[in-house]
Amino acid sequence: SLSGERPGGGVEGDLDMDSVSPSDSEFDDVLEINPFDGLPYSSRFYTLLKERTDLPVWKAKSYFMDCLSSNQFVIVSGSAKTGRSSQIPQWCTELSLAERYDRGMVVCTETSGQQAVDLALRVADEMDVNIGHEVGYSVPQETCCSGDTVLRFCTDSMLLREMKADPQLRRYGVVVVDQAHQRTLATDLLLGLLRDVGRRRPELRMVLLTSSHPGPRLLGHYHAGSTPSSVVGPHIQLESPAGGEVVFSGGGGGGGGDYFCSSVRLVLEIHHSKEEGDVVVFLVTAQELDLACDLLWQEGSSLPPALGQLCPTPVHPGRAGSLPSQPASGGRRVFLTSSPNEDFFWAVGSIKFVIDAGLGERYVYIPRTRTYSAMVQPISRGEAVSRRQLTGPTGKCFCLYPEDRLLPDETHPHILECDITSSVLFLKRMELSGVGPCDFIDRPEPEGLMQALEELDYLAALDDDGNLSEMGIIMSEFPLDPQMAKTLLASCEFDCVDEVVTIAAMLTAPSCFRAPSVGLRADPSCRSLMKFQHPAGDHFTLINVFKAFQQNCRVEEWCEANHLSLSALRSADRLRDELIHILRRTELPISTATFGCRSNTLNIKRALLAGFFMQVAQETDGSGNYLILTNKHVAQIHPLSGYGARTPKLGLPQWVLFHHFSFWEDNCLRTVTRIAPEEFIEMVPQYFFYNLPLSGSKEFLQDLLNHGSPHSPGRETASLEEEQQADTRCVVQ
Known part of the structure; x- marks a missing residue:
């Protein structure tokens, strides 16, 4: 049955499905000219229209259009095969067309980039228009839209990024949030901000789509007593097809x-x-x-x-x-x-x-x-x-x-169990745009919120009043986590932008390395990986891989031969271009590539330490056990790291910077680069250093800071000499 929850707590009775089901006469009224592009409908349009009218959601079309016209918020629930994700955005576009787009176009968000693309292709086919014109999509590193686009599918994270420049979403008359029941971090942020945008723009229409009946917290978010009655809307429960x-x-x-x-x-x-x-x-x-x-x-x-x-x-x-x-x-x-x-x-x-x-x-x-x-x-x-x-x-x-x-x-909800540092940086940026506090469905845990603010403070993204600093404003421009954004900005100072942009793109995109299926040493993917390894560390290995990818014309055959993912490398290539574009737009200097020289290697490490000084570890006992400075946890370097696969005579680095610590999987440090303790002391903020827990590593660094004592000689010194000799190597051809 179809029921609607009315403002003021009243509930409308069951709606007779037969009264709103399509009849044969509906097809007689279909226009011969497509109102979206002014061209005659193709025969495929009518074929697909017959299929669409068999969808359960079609029976609710008239009722949904009435609800959307008279309510600011509408929630529609129905399983995957009801057709809600493909039909509701089209009907919203029909309403916008009837209003001559006076309120704006329609945007529909998805949690998955692939699903946003698939839906855009399907809906363009059903509307009988060309993809990229009247119907388009925007996903990370890929946009297929034009000035004629009236319905756009995108990920919820892409719409959040768009809100930096357009906080009130003035371009849009209807915002459709699909998969709202999944409660991802980006979806929760979007729902929290949309409530404030709805108060400021009473003409904006918002539709929430869920595959199951929304829980009491999601429903209560839009039915709270403090919310104006004009904002509260009905909940439409679609009749789901029978399961097997x-x-x-x-x-x-x-x-x-x-x-x-x-x-x-x-x-x-x-x-x-x-x-x-x-x-x-x-x-x-x-x-x-x-x-x-x-x-x-x-x-x-x-x-x-x-x-x-x-x-x-x-x-x-x-x-x-x-x-x-x-x-x-x-x-x-x-x-x-x-x-x-x-x-x-x-x-x-x-x-x-x-x-x-x-x-x-x-x-x-x-x-x-x-x-x-x-x-x-x-x-x-x-x-x-x-x-x-x-x-x-x-x-x-x-x-x-x-x-x-x-x-x-x-x-x-993911917001209660994930790192919210990037989200806090984003919300601080939105405050500068005049957007009110995010009206969370579930507020983040205080411990996680305090840790996020502390980390942003360490990165110099906040001023003394807790607002965004100039550094923080620029950091928020990049589609990177705050640590990587700070590293990229530091590279402008150390004249290694070209190399650090490559590292940032490779680490943000999906991993380009295919996981070995059998023994590490025997597996072809592991042997292929060793060809690209750089003695300075895994961050430099990523540069080798990307440069080799560029030099080999980005061909699939080369990726297959080297057991690399072509799609991941292409994603990194697109992201790198996007980062370069942002650097130019913000008028930041872009230095010439000098990868391979000794000074460039040192500068890359300084830039990495500027952002990732919180992720440093020291080898403690000569057997590969590393003490993480921030929490005194002991971990090992992952076997597929350049150091993990090294021959015994080269030894292990005594001090390392790591990008990722996978505690839950194998207790390993991943993407590791050798550093010297002097480099760490040079780049670390003093107040972060003094907040580190007591350990032998901290005492050693304190002594180095006080007296300038050289770090321990031995295998570390020998390894550094070998690294310096290898700095002049050409990248893998």
Whole structure:
């Protein structure tokens, strides 16, 4: 049924679906001329229109248009196959067209860049217009829009970046926020800011789309008593299509690893049954996706040809890439994912089987140690229902957990469990634009907020009054985390901009290195990686890789031969161009590349220390154990680091700067570069140094600071001499 919650607490009764369902006469009234581009409709438009009218959301079109005309906020809930994500933005555009775009165009946000692109392509096809003209999209490092664009799909993070220049979103008359139930950090920030924008712009219309019934906190955010009645809008619950058969399991999915073996076994049993249809398997970790893919490829290669090809494909959350095409007749696609975004598979009409472990991996940020810890917990009730509905009425969902398991009502908001330093920098920037305080659905934890403010203060992004400094304002211009943004600004002072921009792009884009599948030394990807290694450290290795990528004309064959990801390197290339553009726009100096000379190596390390002085460790016992200065935790260098793969005679660096510490996975320091303690003392803010916990490393540095004593001789000195001799090497050709 369809119900609407009216302002003032009243609830409208069930709406008769038959009264708003399309009839044959609807097609007689369709205009022959497309009002969006002034051209005659193609025959494909009418074919797609018939398909659209069969979607459950179509029955609510008239009611939705009435709600949107008379309310500022409207919430629409419906599963992936109701058509809400593709149809609602079109109807909002129709309303804007009827008003001659007096209020502005329409923007629809997605949590995934790939889904924003897919939806834009689908909607442009349904509206019978060209992509990039009337319908466009904007995702990180890629924009396909024009001056004619009236409907734009983008990620929620892209719209937040746009708000820096246009805080009130004056370009838009309707803002559609899809996947609001996922409660990502960017989505929560956007929802909090939109409430203030709505107060300042009563003519702005906002639509929230969720795949499941929104929880009480999300609903309460727009129905609070302090909110003007003009801002409160109805909640429209769409009739979801019937799901298929659901089979629950008493074993597996209970926190152990049984669900993994059960999932692989079920896929093979389904394939042996010869029943048609693709399979989606919801596992927990990225490692499980890759392992399951390898196992299914091995098993599939030994199956009789009569069963057809088995095509397993890992779909990693947040990674770019399109879904594979349908295999030859008799073949079956198996999508292995841990993504909470079930709507990613909305365009796959051939899914007949879903295997759900019922668990999800969450990463909880620990401010005290400045690192993440992994937690495996049950998914929410709404996620479980959405996954079951992917099969359609004729499919089957295997839930690898008991039917009586208690699932959480809502997805846990990411803002309560992630590092919010970048978000605090963004909100400080928005305050300068006159935007009121962000009206959070769930306020960040005080400990995380204090840590974020402290880190920004260490980076000189705040002044004595806690407002953004000039440094902080410039840092907020870059689509980088604050530490990397500070490093990039420091490179302008140390004349190493070209090299540091490359490092920033390579570390911000997805990793270009393909993970080895077997023993580290024997794996071809590890041997290929060693060709690019630079003796100064992994940051310099990234420069080698990128320069070699440029010199080899960015060809796929070269990437395959060197076990590198072409899509990741292209993403880094685009991001590098974007960073250079921002540097020029802000009139910052861009030095000439001098990579390879000794002074350039030292300057790159100084720039890195300017931003990442909080991520320094000292080797303690000669066996590869490193004490992290900020929290006294002991970790090791990752085996795939240049130092981790070095021969024993070269030894390990005594002092290192690291980019990432993966405590939850392998307790390893990743992307490591050798530094000297004198370099650290030179670049570290004094008040940060004195706030470090007591340790032997701090005492050593204090003595060095007081007396200028040289650091310990031995293997460190020998390694530095070798590094200096290698500084004049050419990059890998």
